[in-house]
């Protein structure tokens with residue numbers, strides 16, 4: 281994304297293009313090497329495989345939502361530096377998306393069929409919180425990344441210990457999500473009201489439960 285002054289129509293078209301690429305096209309080549317690249321595949325039982333695929337599908341759905349959230353914020357961000365920070369984070373999230381997609385395929389399964397729902401919902405939330413002002417949108421990102429880190433920690437507990445390839449991806453994602461949250465705090469994130477945080481937890485719960493299966 282360039283720093284040109286884009287008209288609202290330009291932004292709308294760019295947003296629709298991003299959405300289609302994220303939802304409909306394969307994630308493509310990540311910009312950075314897959315953290316699992318040097319880790320050997322191990323023999324997993326059918327049950328372990330399907331559980332690992334379910335968890336990686338949840339992570340993939342989360343990354344679809346992360347793309348949309350950051351893009352939604354960037355579309356309405358008032359401060360050019362914050363817009364750039366959002367676009368940078370979205371680029372890192374797109375590596376996460378590609379790594380998760382690769383791992384799901386290695387495990388013989390497919391990403392969530394509800395991806396358009398995750399994208400549309402998160403884009404709307406991103407844009408609405410961005411309209412409230414950058415400090416609130418940053419607060420939203422900081423809280424999202426905090427909750428994502430908790431999820432990823434629980435996945436590290438839940439993934440089969442033998443599944444080194446999935447674990448390497450999740451570990452690197454967790455470190456980078458923590459950094460995204462830290463960056464948002466440093467850029468001036470406001471602390472969200474407790475009821476908003478609870479609502480976010482509830483929404484994440486619905487998404488993670490659904491994406492594990494569908």
Ligand SMILES: [Fe+2]
Pocket residue numbers: 343346372373376453457
């Ligand atoms: Fe991510």
Ligand SMILES: [Fe+2]
Pocket residue numbers: 346369373425456457460
């Ligand atoms: Fe992140």
